[in-house]
Amino acid sequence: MTGIVYKSTGSWYTIKTENGEFLECRIKGKFRMKGIKSTNPIAVGDVVDYDIENTTDETTGVITTIHDRKNYIVRKSVNLSHQVHIIAANIDVVFLLVTINNPPTTTSFIDRFLVTAEAYGIEAIIVFNKIDTFDEATLDEQLYLQHIYSSIGYQCLRISAQTGKGIDELKALMKDKVSMFSGHSGVGKSTLVNTLEPTLNLKTKQISSSHAQGQHTTTFAEMFDLSFGAKIIDTPGIRGFGIVDMEKQEIGDYFPEFFALKDQCKFNNCLHKDEPHCAVKAALEKDEIAWSRYKSYIQILEGDDEQYRADIYDA
Ligand code: GDP
Ligand code: ZN
Structure with a gap:
């Protein structure tokens, strides 16, 4: 039987089975993916095969196989110098939220992000948010950026997470896909998710400073189903992609x-x-x-x- 990993917190993995039910699974013995040295063998988004394990009082699963990943994103594990932590796998599209002011997003940030998405093999779409606040100068700057990025092949969208403008177009791009949202703190990620699915309360904003101790914190990603037929992966405390080692x-x-x-x-x-x-x-x-x-x-x-x-x- 096959399922998708929605959540992993250490030794247990929550998978969604083909009947749409959630099942707690563990892995038996050593489980290593070829070619990657990672601190976690399985990540959110992984497609896995599993067997049911019945004990007297509960039904759990044992993961037996991980299907090949179409892509995956990592962050470096600080303590184990050559290992990485796999944050998520099998991402269809990543939306980079960009604001012109409040906060400003630099082209340097956008370009690094896009390079990393290219290196990971993940489609990136640029979403300009807060268009409801634009004055003429801001609009000019936004259109200039849009011109740069659309002319080199990146799809660009203009939205207001607050007023709902452009949201239907965004939903259409997310349908039947696994999406991630990135962008600086304050660009409107939480507001947007709330506009997309008002009943969903993501952890994006809930990382308190006492929990997030520098870059070394392990953050657990989680996948969510949205009512219009989209999946999103929430990555608390991470606003972009880690650097891929590139020649x-x-x-x-x-x-x-x-x-x-x-x-x-x-x-x-x-x-x-x-x-x-x-x-x-x-x-x-x-x-x-x-x-x-x-x-x-x-x-x-x-x-x-x-x-x-x-x-x-x-x-
Ligand atoms: P996050 O840090 O990326 O999750 O950003 P938030 O969702 O917390 O948004 C930061 C601030 O920007 C909040 O005060 C939001 O109300 C505001 N905000 C988000 N989207 C919009 C928008 O489209 N228009 C306006 N005017 N404000 C927005
Ligand atoms: Zn040259």
């Missing part, structure tokens, strides 16, 4: 507009930095590539990620 060489591949030009660079290992006859830099000079994107690229290339880490995890 310098591959970073440019996660900028779609750079990747498209790569074959036209003189050197096939071009880092688009100081090399002669670089098609990316030529496009940049002609304003065909946004300077903000190039700046973000150089930051990532130079391994400057302290601010980003501070931005995505509860301090």
Whole structure:
């Protein structure tokens, strides 16, 4: 029998079975996924096979197999240097909530996020929130950003979690999929989830500072079914993706507009930095590539990620 993991808190996993019931399961013996050294063998979103175990007073399950993951996101485990903690698996789409003001979302943050989504192989959609507050200057800035990102292939949405504008369009994109929401603290994630499903009370905001001790806190993700046929994964205390270890060489591949030009660079290992006859830099000079994107690229290339880490995890 097959089920989906909705919650995992240490040794027990709550799975939703094919009949739509929840079943507490454990795993027997050593359980290791090929190729990953992780502190947890199974994560929220995993599809698993299980057997029923009947004892005198309760029915539980034993997980026997994990199906191959289409993707998964991790955060580094601090104590065990080469291990990661798998936060969630099999995510269809991640929505990055962006606000222009209150709080401002920088292009550097957006670009790092998108690069990581590309590296993980997860579709990212940019959701500009709080459009009800826009004055003319804010609107200009938002439309400019939307132009940059939609022209390189990222779907952009404009919503107000408060007034409900754009919410139906968002729901349509979430239907029949597993979604995650990310974005700075204060961009409106809780408000949005509340607008999408008023009866659902997520933990996103409930991490108290006494529980969240720096980056080392283990946070447990959880999956929820929404009434309009969508699933969301809530990741308390995490506002973005952890950094994936990337080779310098591959970073440019996660900028779609750079990747498209790569074959036209003189050197096939071009880092688009100081090399002669670089098609990316030529496009940049002609304003065909946004300077903000190039700046973000150089930051990532130079391994400057302290601010980003501070931005995505509860301090
Ligand atoms: P989170 O930290 O991302 O979960 O953000 P919250 O949902 O707590 O929202 C932060 C603040 O922004 C709250 O005061 C919300 O009422 C406000 N807010 C969220 N969405 C909107 C919106 O679409 N328009 C306006 N005007 N305010 C919003
Ligand atoms: Zn180049």
